[in-house]
Amino acid sequence: MAQINAFFKMLHELGGSDLHLSTGAPPMLRLRGDLQRIKHKPFSDEELKKLIYEITPEAKIKEFEESGDIDFAHEVPGLARYRVNFFRQHRGVGAVFREIPQFILSMEQLGLPPQLADLAMLDKGIVLVTGPTGSGKSTTLAAMIDHANRNRRDHILTIEDPIEFVHKSQGCLVNQREIGRHTRGFKAALRGALREDPDIILVGEMRDYETIALALEAAETGHLVLSTLHTVSAVKTIDRIIEVFPEDMQAQVRSSFADSFKAVVSQTLMKRADGKGRVAGLEILRGTPAVRNLIRKGENHQIPSVMQTNRHLGMQPLDDHIRELLEKGLIDRETARRHALDRSKFEDGGRDAL
Incomplete structure (x- = not known):
């Protein structure tokens, strides 16, 4: 040993x-x-x-x-x-x-909202799970892949560096490829993926221009692409996707990304008030016609207001979810303030103070 x-x-x-x-x-x-x-x-x-x-x-x-x-x-x-x-x-x-963990926790066990199960059942498009290092992105994606694996009859292909959660084929056929062991890199694996008849492609991380471009191409050509980015909000995620391309390509990329965009789930892990582990705070942006139109026009700064007024469509601003967790006593005020996008909402005497 x-x-x-x-x-x-x-x-x-x-x-x-x-x-x-x-x-x-x-x-x-x-x-x-x-x-x-x-x-x-x-x-x-x-x-x-x-x-x-x-x-x-x-x-x-x-x-x-x-x-x-x-x-x-x-x-x-x-x-x-x-x-x-x-x-x-x-x-x-x-x-x-x-x-x-050896065993993949379900979305219910993780306390994830039902919107994420819906995203795992989409036919095509791109869904991104984002957040800082250690925010549980891989765990959330594993739960989504597991939900699809149990409830669909498709081919799931993962490209990871390295393979993290191991999925056994259930309703779906699951093939997992590791960078360096099974393929030279994300670029080569994604080019190969388009010839391997996948329905769902998991890209462990969209690290660079070429990987992002190929992932967008896969989403545009009728595949459901799931991936991660190290960004802290839905808007910053969209900015990052567009800005990685040369300036003379960005207008075209905004249009193609808008066409295939389905959702960004941005998450952060926060200490529970009772000291028993951590709880996830989630921001969810859905690719509604209004959101896709703002992406095309480069007016991403207006997306937070659209998110705020469309909770009935499954959207969820991060600070609203943090407030809910605070009201339920799952986190304390200092934790809420530390992780909020607008910290003033959670200052003592702030406009949203409880």
Whole structure:
């Protein structure tokens, strides 16, 4: 058994999300959003490298020696899978391990709204799940894919770096491809996907211009594309999609993106007031005719007001959802203020103070 498994077991038993190992510092666990030190002597550079190399695929070791930064997945049977980022830093090496549960939680178990189940059943278009690192994007997408897998009779193709949640074919045929193991990169995998007869394509992350362009092409040609971006709101997500293209292409991209746009789900994880884990705050923007028209015209600044007045169509501004969570006592006021897009709403004596 790998020596590092003892740390994984500790992380799992304490209900943590991440294990941090860094040369010259004691190991740390992220528990309910906060990093906490483990009573363990700091690792030297050679000790830590040896510990991590024990579970690193041989091809990835070579890549790490050349690049100084790699991603891969590691599984401890009977415990969990882990998404690993292994990197060099000024004291030596470091690594972060994100625990991925063995069992995929349903949308009901995660407390996600029914609108997300509807999005998983769409025939075509693009649906984006966004948020900062550690906001639960992968967990939400896994629940959506699982819902489609159980309720549709289609081909689901995932392209990930690395594969996180493992889906068994149920109502659907599920094929999962990992960057570096099964394909050279997102660009090659997406080009191949268009010849592999998928109905749903999950792109683990839209990182660059080429990946975004190919994902939009797939959505335009009759596929349902699900993906993630590291943006903090629906409007910023749309801005990011458009601005990644050269300026002389942006008008055309706004038009094509508007045609295929179905929804942005932007989320953040917040500490529960009772200290028992975290709860997701969600902003949901649907691709209604009014929203698509604003995207075409480049008037994204008007989208928040459309979202506010169209809750009956399944839209949900983030600050409204945070207010609901505060009213229910699930989060406290300081947490609400910290995560709100408009913090003034939650200041003591603010216009929306409770």
